[in-house]
Amino acid sequence: MMARARSSAIALFCGCLLLSAGALLPACEQQGGTTADRDDETSGGEDEGRDDRADRGDVESPPGSREPEGDDEDDLEGGADETPAPTTGGTAQTPTSQQESPWGRPEVESGEPLPPRRPVSGSAQSAYRRGIEAGQRGDTEGSRRAFEEALRTDPNAFRAAYNLGVLADRAGNADGALNYYRQALRIQPDYERAAEGIVTIYVRRGQAADAVAFMEPLARRWVRNLHIQALYGEALIHANRPEEAIQAARTALRRDERFVPAMLVLVKANLRRNRTELAQSILDQAVTIDPNHAEVQFLRGRMLQEQNQLGQALQAYRRAVELRPDYADARMALALQLLAGANYPEAVQQFEAVARLVADVPEVHLGLGNAYRATKQWEKSKNELDRVVATSPRSPEAHYGLALLYLEAGAEMPGSDLLTSLQRAQQEFRAYRDLMGPRLARDDPSTAYLEEITRQIEREQRRIERDAARRQREAERAARQAAEGGGEGGTTEGGGTE
Numbered sequence: 001m002m003a004r005a006r007s008s009a010i011a012l013f014c015g016c017l018l019l020s021a022g023a024l025l026p027a028c029e030q031q032g033g034t035t036a037d038r039d040d041e042t043s044g045g046e047d048e049g050r051d052d053r054a055d056r057g058d059v060e061s062p063p064g065s066r067e068p069e070g071d072d073e074d075d076l077e078g079g080a081d082e083t084p085a086p087t088t089g090g091t092a093q094t095p096t097s098q099q100e101s102p103w104g105r106p107e108v109e110s111g112e113p114l115p116p117r118r119p120v121s122g123s124a125q126s127a128y129r130r131g132i133e134a135g136q137r138g139d140t141e142g143s144r145r146a147f148e149e150a151l152r153t154d155p156n157a158f159r160a161a162y163n164l165g166v167l168a169d170r171a172g173n174a175d176g177a178l179n180y181y182r183q184a185l186r187i188q189p190d191y192e193r194a195a196e197g198i199v200t201i202y203v204r205r206g207q208a209a210d211a212v213a214f215m216e217p218l219a220r221r222w223v224r225n226l227h228i229q230a231l232y233g234e235a236l237i238h239a240n241r242p243e244e245a246i247q248a249a250r251t252a253l254r255r256d257e258r259f260v261p262a263m264l265v266l267v268k269a270n271l272r273r274n275r276t277e278l279a280q281s282i283l284d285q286a287v288t289i290d291p292n293h294a295e296v297q298f299l300r301g302r303m304l305q306e307q308n309q310l311g312q313a314l315q316a317y318r319r320a321v322e323l324r325p326d327y328a329d330a331r332m333a334l335a336l337q338l339l340a341g342a343n344y345p346e347a348v349q350q351f352e353a354v355a356r357l358v359a360d361v362p363e364v365h366l367g368l369g370n371a372y373r374a375t376k377q378w379e380k381s382k383n384e385l386d387r388v389v390a391t392s393p394r395s396p397e398a399h400y401g402l403a404l405l406y407l408e409a410g411a412e413m414p415g416s417d418l419l420t421s422l423q424r425a426q427q428e429f430r431a432y433r434d435l436m437g438p439r440l441a442r443d444d445p446s447t448a449y450l451e452e453i454t455r456q457i458e459r460e461q462r463r464i465e466r467d468a469a470r471r472q473r474e475a476e477r478a479a480r481q482a483a484e485g486g487g488e489g490g491t492t493e494g495g496g497t498e
Contacts, residue, residue: 110223111222111223111224112221112222112223112224113224114190114222114224114225115188115189115190117158117188118156120150120154120156120157120159120160121153121154121156121157123153123154124149124150124151124153124154124157124160125150127146127147127149127150127153128146128147128150128157128159128160130142130146130149131143131144131145131146131147131150131160131163134146135163135167140167140170140171143163143167144164144167147160147161147163147164147167148160148164151164155187156187157187158183158184158185158187158188158191158194159184161180161181161183161184161187161194162180162181162184162191162193162194162197164180165177165178165179165180165181165183165184165194165197166197168180169197169200169201169358170356170357170358170359171359172359172360174201174204174205174360177197177201178197178198178201181194181195181197181198182194182198185198189221189222190218190221190222190225190228192225192227192228192231195214195215195218195228195231196227196231198211198214199211199214199215199231199234199235202214202235203235203238204358204360204361208235208238208239208240209239211235211238211239212232212235212236212239212241214235215228215231215232215235216232218232219231219232219248219251223251224255226252226255226256226259226261226262227261229248229249229251229252229262230248230249230252230259230261230262230264230265231261232248233245233246233248233249233252233262233265233269234265234268236248236269237265237268237269237272240272242268242269242270242272242273243269243273245265245268245269246265246266246269246270248265249262249263249265249266249269250262253266258289260286260289260290260293260296261295263282263283263285263286263289264283264286264295264296264299266279266282267279267282267283267286267299268299270282276303276306279303280303283296283299283300283303287300292323293323294320294321294323294324294327294330295320295327297316297317297319297320297323297330298316298317298320298327298329298330298333300313300316301313301314301315301316301317301320301330301333302333304316305333305337310337310341313337314334314337314338314341317330317333317334317337318334320334321334321350326357328354328357328358331350331353331354331357332350332351332354332363332364332367334350335347335350335351335354335367335371336367338350339351339367339370339371339374342374344371344374344375345375347371347374348368348371348372348375348377351364351367351368351371352368354367354368355368360391362387362388362391362392362395362398365384365385365387365388366384366385366388366395366397366398366401368384369381369382369383369384369385369387369388369398369401369405370401370404372384373401373404373405373408373409376408376409376412378405378409378412378413378414379414381401381405382402382405382413385398385401385402385405386402388401389402394435395435396431396432396435396436397432399428399429399431399432399435400428400429400432400446402424402425402428403424403425403426403428403429403432403446403449404425405425406421406422406424406425406428407421407422407425407449407453409421410422418460419457419460419461419464422453422456422457422460423457425449425453426450426453426454426457429446429449429450429453430450432446433446
């Protein structure tokens with residue numbers, strides 16, 4: 001029964017997760033560019049087939065932009081030593097073939113040229129570097145101060161502003177993150193990572209329409225930036241507009257038919273349309289083009305999990321996390337599957353890592369609370385679940401988790417006895433059922449749990465009553481014995497009458 005209830009809660013949570021699967025949380029990246037294959041109007045060429053390398057090393061040059069040369073640095077996730085994924089060999093401006101691709105005729109000359117990406121000034125470079133190094137050590141405060149110094153020294157250091165946004169978002173300050181992301185976009189108007197950060201926050205808040213409204217003018221203006229086009233498609237998917245998302249993806253694919261982020265938009269849009277076979281076919285193409293793309297592996301895991309190939313799905317999620325350690329959605333999927341598979345200690349580790357990346361998402365703390373409960377860390381579990389109730393009071397899953405917590409902990413619950421824990425479990429299950437309302441299934445596990453809890457409460461109350469009656473009898477017996485002993489002693493000590 002316990003396993004079935006836990007699986008039910010996980011399934012509900014997993015559904016929430018998959019709605020935001022495209023919302024990536026990027027790591028801080030370097031201020032400066034790579035030097036490979038650039039000319040005055042280069043698109044990034046070989047780099048276009050992937051969008052996660054900047055999170056672990058190299059900074060990706062978006063299609064049509066110009067990056068400064070000779071400024072290679074590490075970011076918070078590692079060094080700049082990766083080999084770019086193979087592509088067709090062309091660029092957004094100069095494709096290898098002018099023949100019509102499967103997505104339509106190439107449109108490589110249309111659209112406004114992208115603005116150059118200026119390097120950070122020499123005086124700000126040292127501060128920026130300290131920010132990167134502090135982040136690699138886990139010194140968030142030191143990293144923040146260094147990026148602030150870099151931005152003060154060079155107001156055009158758009159990546160410093162972006163990195164400050166990432167740090168703010170991870171600290172749970174989404175409004176502060178939005179301000180920094182917008183500042184980065186004011187400096188570099190086509191900066192796709194800042195745009196991605198804004199879309200991510202909108203989607204987390206359930207404001208998909210706002211994400212679309214924000215991205216639409218960017219996509220119209222910067223048609224040469226393929227990442228912007230793919231991000232616009234992501235926003236449309238979250239707004240449940242898959243047909244328009246497909247058109248946005250095709251805008252990018254007409255410039256580069258091997259551009260993986262746009263292919264992944266097609267995968268997700270077709271999944272929304274229940275065209276699973278087509279989605280699988282496109283995903284297979286993306287795997288062939290770039291098997292080391294983190295989101296490719298994440299989507300592989302999702303589809304394998306849907307097919308009940310859980311072992312392979314777990315491997316795909318692990319690979320996604322290896323490729324991009326700050327990929328919150330991949331870690332969530334991995335943690336959920338570990339929890340469902342009863343690998344509780346590792347599930348705790350993964351949930352804790354996600355909580356460090358996205359501090360203000362209730363579903364993350366729900367999962368962490370459930371994992372703590374499974375490892376009998378009762379107080380930690382309660383703290384996480386109470387946090388979810390405080391931020392999302394109408395979350396039935398949080399009350400369900402609390403009910404299981406009190407039921408499993410029983411007399412071991414800090415500050416509680418068995419009867420109190422059972423009564424709290426009963427209250428939480430009832431709250432869960434009230435919040436579920438008409439969504440509650442006839443065979444919902446809470447029904448059986450409540451019946452069992454009622455029996456346990458009755459047994460515990462009878463036990464308490466028996467114990468109280470026994471203590472009363474023992475007290476009365478002791479009182480009688482004391483009275484009898486006291487009377488005899490008084491006669492002896494007092495002596496006879498005169």
